[in-house]
Amino acid sequence: MTTYIIRRVLWSLVILIMLTLLVFFSMRLLPGDPIIIYVGQSQGLVSMDPEALDELKAQFGLDKPIMVQYFNWVGGIFRGDLGESVTYQEDVAKLMLKRFPITIYIGAITFVIATFLGVLAGMFAALRRGKLADQIVTPLSYIGICIPIFWLGILMMYAFGLKLHWLPTSGYTSPFKDFLMSTRQLVMPVICLAVTQIAGLSRQMRSSVLEVVRQDYVRTAWSKGLSERLIVIKHLLKNSLIPVITLMGFAIGGIFGGSVLIESVFNIPGMGRLMVTSIFAQDYVVVQACTLIFAIIVLVTNLVVDMSYGWLDPRIRYG
Amino acid sequence: MVTAPDTTTEFKEAPPRVSEWRRFRRVFFQRRIVILGLLVLLLLVFVAIFAAWLAPYNPYDQDMRGTLQQPSRQHLLGTDSIGRDTLSRLIYGTRTALIVGFTTVGISVFAGILLGLIAGYFGGAVNMIIMRIMDLLISFPMIILALFIAALLGGGIQNVIIALGISSLPGYARVMHGLTLSIRENDYVMAERAMGSSNMRTMLSHILPNALPPMIVLITLQLGGIILAEAGLSYLGIGIKPPGAAWGAMVNDGYRYLLTNPMLSFAPGIAIMLVVFAFNLVGDGLRDALDPRLRGTL
Numbered sequence: 001m002t003t004y005i006i007r008r009v010l011w012s013l014v015i016l017i018m019l020t021l022l023v024f025f026s027m028r029l030l031p032g033d034p035i036i037i038y039v040g041q042s043q044g045l046v047s048m049d050p051e052a053l054d055e056l057k058a059q060f061g062l063d064k065p066i067m068v069q070y071f072n073w074v075g076g077i078f079r080g081d082l083g084e085s086v087t088y089q090e091d092v093a094k095l096m097l098k099r100f101p102i103t104i105y106i107g108a109i110t111f112v113i114a115t116f117l118g119v120l121a122g123m124f125a126a127l128r129r130g131k132l133a134d135q136i137v138t139p140l141s142y143i144g145i146c147i148p149i150f151w152l153g154i155l156m157m158y159a160f161g162l163k164l165h166w167l168p169t170s171g172y173t174s175p176f177k178d179f180l181m182s183t184r185q186l187v188m189p190v191i192c193l194a195v196t197q198i199a200g201l202s203r204q205m206r207s208s209v210l211e212v213v214r215q216d217y218v219r220t221a222w223s224k225g226l227s228e229r230l231i232v233i234k235h236l237l238k239n240s241l242i243p244v245i246t247l248m249g250f251a252i253g254g255i256f257g258g259s260v261l262i263e264s265v266f267n268i269p270g271m272g273r274l275m276v277t278s279i280f281a282q283d284y285v286v287v288q289a290c291t292l293i294f295a296i297i298v299l300v301t302n303l304v305v306d307m308s309y310g311w312l313d314p315r316i317r318y319g
Numbered sequence: 320m321v322t323a324p325d326t327t328t329e330f331k332e333a334p335p336r337v338s339e340w341r342r343f344r345r346v347f348f349q350r351r352i353v354i355l356g357l358l359v360l361l362l363l364v365f366v367a368i369f370a371a372w373l374a375p376y377n378p379y380d381q382d383m384r385g386t387l388q389q390p391s392r393q394h395l396l397g398t399d400s401i402g403r404d405t406l407s408r409l410i411y412g413t414r415t416a417l418i419v420g421f422t423t424v425g426i427s428v429f430a431g432i433l434l435g436l437i438a439g440y441f442g443g444a445v446n447m448i449i450m451r452i453m454d455l456l457i458s459f460p461m462i463i464l465a466l467f468i469a470a471l472l473g474g475g476i477q478n479v480i481i482a483l484g485i486s487s488l489p490g491y492a493r494v495m496h497g498l499t500l501s502i503r504e505n506d507y508v509m510a511e512r513a514m515g516s517s518n519m520r521t522m523l524s525h526i527l528p529n530a531l532p533p534m535i536v537l538i539t540l541q542l543g544g545i546i547l548a549e550a551g552l553s554y555l556g557i558g559i560k561p562p563g564a565a566w567g568a569m570v571n572d573g574y575r576y577l578l579t580n581p582m583l584s585f586a587p588g589i590a591i592m593l594v595v596f597a598f599n600l601v602g603d604g605l606r607d608a609l610d611p612r613l614r615g616t617l
Binding site: 014015018019022023026027142143145146147148149150151152154155157158162253254256257258260261264275276279280284287290291294295298299302 | 451454455458459460461462463464466467469470471543547550551554555556557567570574577578581584585587588591592595596599
């Protein structure tokens, strides 16, 4: 077990290094001068005289060999130096510190709600197979997978914001400043982000529970005369969660991927929206940082998911 | 399921392949909802091909005197902020969605199958390198990787196809890799090898055909996902260039006129949902019909 964890962590580190290589070199291998990244707009480059350009290159270390540049860049990341944003005229690391917690906050709420509801709905649908609960959950989960979340967001904004005036249409307030307002503003974005994940998780949970219900140890539990409550909690839930855990890992990726869309729809100043606006502003340093951070989140999640298998299922020996 | 059976001899003698095809047909066409999905898909393909004949107006024609019209007999779904007919744009959007969907999946499936097959078949260092790169690509959320690539390459429909293709590639490669590993162990592959078949021949004529059924299911289910992702990207403004019609971009265009003309945003969203829904229905139907584990139960 310990060796497995060490190996798994080491492997994640290798992936992390590959990640930085990929992000760094894909930026450098592009046609065009890397100095564009720093100057920001390609127009600025044309009007610059060659001497000033050389000076700028030396200033950013672009005259050095590419591997040296790479190590300087990675070294910078470890010191919390992600470069400087051209559009915001600000340290990218500082910018991230402002934007990142918002995305994480919304993502975490969504994840908790989505896993709770997804697992619950899937289990109910399976335990009451063919009954009313199943007939409601199964079609709904089908719709949930197909719905474009940005469109759902606009639909809800129209209904609950513009027509019924129940909720503020968009924006973000820090929960420390005004908790009620913050929560009211988050209802719609969180629902939008959660819908796809709830649908996916409940489908997986349903089929997983249906599989476990057939197992011998469940029949044994029934024949021992255990209560349904106990069987569901002790035997069914834990065993049917294993395939669902894998999906939970994907759900995190899905939620943060979706945050790009939902933050744009609801005008939330998080990392997702930052990435989109930076793409249009040609602010490549920010795009680079956002991509890297999103990928690291997924990487860490996958690591946690892999570890949790052993806790849930002691049969998995970690070969 | 590879070749259509000759219906006249079907009942006299039933060789395995024919009965397999019959089982597939029976299970696949048994559920009405799957047939519905298939019909919707065929309809959409028809709409995409004959968009120019079906659209009541030119989707790019502006009419500054008739902007933001409500649905009427002249304009069944109304007009947008520069007076373009929403229905016509919706019809042309079908083309965009299906072209992006099919080409993206076509490219990534081809590359994914090839990489997975080579990695699984040869094993060793080749396997290690290919699959580790796939691990790397899969550690990005799909839309983030697509956005990153689109940011590097710039907008435009081609780049969206490349971006989505690269981000959906590792999924196919992984599944194909797994399938190759298990199919490789079968006796018929060993027999083929013993008869002196080349690597190429073994891979293409023995492993690949046996891996196809599960791959077809995956591809169908993925098509819906790709169309959703394309819609998301075009909603953000990355994708087909402005006068062109894409559903996601249409949702975004209508966003500002939500109170005056909500149909502008609603209609394209429904279209997206319909396509994804249809692909999922057909995918599920194919899975039920092709999955050997379900044989006997269905």
